Amino acid sequence: MSMMGRFLHQTIGLMTAVGIGLLALPGSAPAQEQDCAVPASFYDTEPTLPKTAAAIANRQPVSIVAVGGASTLGRAAGSPDLAWPARLAAALTSRFPAARVTVDNRAVARQTAQEMAARLDREVIPLKPTLVIWETGTTDAVQGTDLDEFRQAVQAGIDRLRASEVEVVLMDAQFSRQTHAVINFERYESVLREVTDANAVPLFRRHDIMRHWAERGVFDLITVDRDKLPLVASRLYDCIGRAVADFITRGAHPETGAPGASSGSHP
Amino acid sequence: MSTSGGSSGSERDLRLDFFRGIALFSIFIDHLAWNSLLAQFTLQALGFSDAAEVFIGISGYTAGMVYGRAIERQGLLMAAMRMYHRVWQLYVAHVFLFMQFMATTAYLVDTFNNAIYAEELRAADFLKEPGVAVIKALTLQFQPAFMDILPLYIVLLALLPLVLIGFRLWPAGVLAASFSLWAAAQLNKSIALPAYPGPDHVWFFNPFCWQALFFLGAWCGWRGVRGGIPWLTNRWLVWLAAASALAGLLIRSSWTLHWLYDPFPALFGDALWPLLSKTNLAALRFANVLVLALLVARLIPAQAAFLAGRVARPCIMCGRHSLHVFCLGILLATIGRLVIDEFFGGVLLQCVVSAAGIAIMIGTAALMDWFNAGQRPSGPQVLRASATDGRV
Numbered sequence: 132m133s134m135m136g137r138f139l140h141q142t143i144g145l146m147t148a149v150g151i152g153l154l155a156l157p158g159s160a161p162a163q164e165q166d167c168a169v170p171a172s173f174y175d176t177e178p179t180l181p182k183t184a185a186a187i188a189n190r191q192p193v194s195i196v197a198v199g200g201a202s203t204l205g206r207a208a209g210s211p212d213l214a215w216p217a218r219l220a221a222a223l224t225s226r227f228p229a230a231r232v233t234v235d236n237r238a239v240a241r242q243t244a245q246e247m248a249a250r251l252d253r254e255v256i257p258l259k260p261t262l263v264i265w266e267t268g269t270t271d272a273v274q275g276t277d278l279d280e281f282r283q284a285v286q287a288g289i290d291r292l293r294a295s296e297v298e299v300v301l302m303d304a305q306f307s308r309q310t311h312a313v314i315n316f317e318r319y320e321s322v323l324r325e326v327t328d329a330n331a332v333p334l335f336r337r338h339d340i341m342r343h344w345a346e347r348g349v350f351d352l353i354t355v356d357r358d359k360l361p362l363v364a365s366r367l368y369d370c371i372g373r374a375v376a377d378f379i380t381r382g383a384h385p386e387t388g389a390p391g392a393s394s395g396s397h398p
Numbered sequence: 399m400s401t402s403g404g405s406s407g408s409e410r411d412l413r414l415d416f417f418r419g420i421a422l423f424s425i426f427i428d429h430l431a432w433n434s435l436l437a438q439f440t441l442q443a444l445g446f447s448d449a450a451e452v453f454i455g456i457s458g459y460t461a462g463m464v465y466g467r468a469i470e471r472q473g474l475l476m477a478a479m480r481m482y483h484r485v486w487q488l489y490v491a492h493v494f495l496f497m498q499f500m501a502t503t504a505y506l507v508d509t510f511n512n513a514i515y516a517e518e519l520r521a522a523d524f525l526k527e528p529g530v531a532v533i534k535a536l537t538l539q540f541q542p543a544f545m546d547i548l549p550l551y552i553v554l555l556a557l558l559p560l561v562l563i564g565f566r567l568w569p570a571g572v573l574a575a576s577f578s579l580w581a582a583a584q585l586n587k588s589i590a591l592p593a594y595p596g597p598d599h600v601w602f603f604n605p606f607c608w609q610a611l612f613f614l615g616a617w618c619g620w621r622g623v624r625g626g627i628p629w630l631t632n633r634w635l636v637w638l639a640a641a642s643a644l645a646g647l648l649i650r651s652s653w654t655l656h657w658l659y660d661p662f663p664a665l666f667g668d669a670l671w672p673l674l675s676k677t678n679l680a681a682l683r684f685a686n687v688l689v690l691a692l693l694v695a696r697l698i699p700a701q702a703a704f705l706a707g708r709v710a711r712p713c714i715m716c717g718r719h720s721l722h723v724f725c726l727g728i729l730l731a732t733i734g735r736l737v738i739d740e741f742f743g744g745v746l747l748q749c750v751v752s753a754a755g756i757a758i759m760i761g762t763a764a765l766m767d768w769f770n771a772g773q774r775p776s777g778p779q780v781l782r783a784s785a786t787d788g789r790v
Binding site: 200201202206207240241269273274275276277278279280282304305307308309310311312313314315317318320321325328329342345346350352353357360363364367 | 431432433499502503506508509512513514515516517518519523541542543593595598599600602656664667668671675676677678732733735736738739740742
């Protein structure tokens with residue numbers, strides 16, 4: 132099967148490469164260490180987070196809670212210290228040394244949006260956070276939750292957080308290569324986009340950003356070598372953490388450098 | 399789907415094949431890349447409904463027409479046998495699609511084990527218990543990826559003999575019951591069929607809702623054999639349909655424009671979504687497909703010249719072999735997704751893969767036409783006769 136698989140894999144690759152005549156074979160681009168800048172266009176059209184940004188800039192205490200699944204928990208990297216919420220805290224602290232920022236990681240692997248929304252009241256709102264970053268949709272896509280239920284769960288979560296005057300950011304599923312043939316991520320992506328759009332909630336487009344990196348060979352998301360996985364994952368989570376830091380501090384006035392590690396090509 | 403036996407070429411309404419062909423192309427493109435630019439311009443661009451409604455609606459109409467006629471000519475028993483023979487073919491096709499799904503999964507085994515997102519994918523229960531997945535697929539409860547529409551079709555067609563008997567005895571009663579079931583399922587979300595993996599998982603296409611479209615289509619087809627439905631040609635009804643189709647088109651277009659260019663407002667986006675559930679064939683989707691069907695039936699005559707032309711021919715060929723072309727489309731969408739994923743495909747690659755897939759679908763349908771013609775004892779004559787009679 133494996134040989135057959137590899138043969139098919141190569142045949143599909145070769146056929147397409149010949150057919151298009153433009154594309155390099157996968158894996159030929161060398162991974163460029165730490166070159167994980169995100170173009171400003173990924174953040175352009177999103178609403179901003181005035182309260183959080185102002186609190187960071189004014190050196191008031193900022194409590195951020197991350198709610199999510201396995202990728203927020205940092206399972207692939209091996210430790211919560213290497214997960215993106217911890218990296219977000221590190222990025223914010225280094226960028227705003229005077230700010231008093233804490234990031235609480237309240238992720239639980241393999242939960243649907245509904246299960247996560249049900250946890251908000253118990254585990255998240257009592258912490259009185261300034262901002263909740265809610266990563267969701269993956270488990271729903273994998274398990275095939277009813278789309279309307281998914282939408283209602285996300286909406287209920289947003290309503291609950293807003294009622295408690297907590298600012299909220301949603302984060303979509305990771306970009307995953309080769310899985311679209313068997314799992315329908317796109318339907319859930321669309322719902323997240325629609326719900327955040329309708330509620331003027333910022334959506335951190337992790338999927339598109341990771342895809343952008345994968346396209347440029349920054350990360351090889353499917354490492355054949357199992358031993359290298361944690362290393363790649365921790366690098367990825369570090370980049371995600373820094374990108375989230377850029378994303379949530381748009382509009383804040385930092386003491387060091389501009390928010391958005393991007394090339395400022397925006398007119 | 400195919401109308402073998404009982405109906406000669408001249409009785410075939412080419413509009414059905416044509417629009418079913420369009421629906422098959424749309425389904426393929428939608429499956430290939432749900433959020434792609436190209437998918438914004440498939441049948442879903444016309445309003446709130448999409449290719450699934452068109453496919454199920456036309457399939458219901460065709461089934462009602464063909465098997466309604468078969469009951470009259472061959473008797474109930476023979477007609478029922480033909481329906482269950484068709485159900486068997488659909489079931490075999492479903493099992494075939496499941497095999498290709500499992501093969502794709504096996505091909506991707508490295509991804510499922512070694513990728514950064516492997517942990518998240520492990521929530522997919524079928525990876526833990528493939529044996530159970532096989533059983534659940536055979537009982538139509540496991541409907542991963544694109545395996546959701548055939549189970550619906552199988553269940554609906556299996557019920558059709560009873561419904562057709564009902565149409566002979568008390569059509570109004572059957573239609574009222576069918577519509578009431580749809581309405582009840584809109585209000586009570588627990589009216590659904592359980593799916594694997596449970597416990598909260600239900601069929602993507604809720605048969606208690608979608609039956610209303612299929613059987614309404616079947617009734618129209620069944621009535622069509624008996625002199626049509628006179629009040630459908632009422633001028634006011636047609637104007638009303640045109641107005642609501644236009645409203646649907648405008649609203650839907652504003653969503654596409656919003657998707658392309660964020661500052662453009664998505665009209666009524668928040669207000670309408672509760673009426674747009676695909677799983678439950680929500681009111682706007684249902685109404686929209688009926689309105690479109692009415693307008694097409696009214697504005698495009700069965701003998702329209704373009705149906706005999708070169709442009710329509712590939713669609714008609716694919717529509718005629720809809721089950722085969724549908725399965726082929728699923729297979730091609732799966733392969734196409736692997737190709738697009740492999741190369742992070744942008745719009746250009748999506749267009750190339752879509753065009754290649756549609757070309758293969760048309761080529762296969764043409765090959766089947768040619769093969770079927772050759773299979774008939776007096777092939778060439780029959781073909782020529784139907785080409786002159788049936789296609790104007």
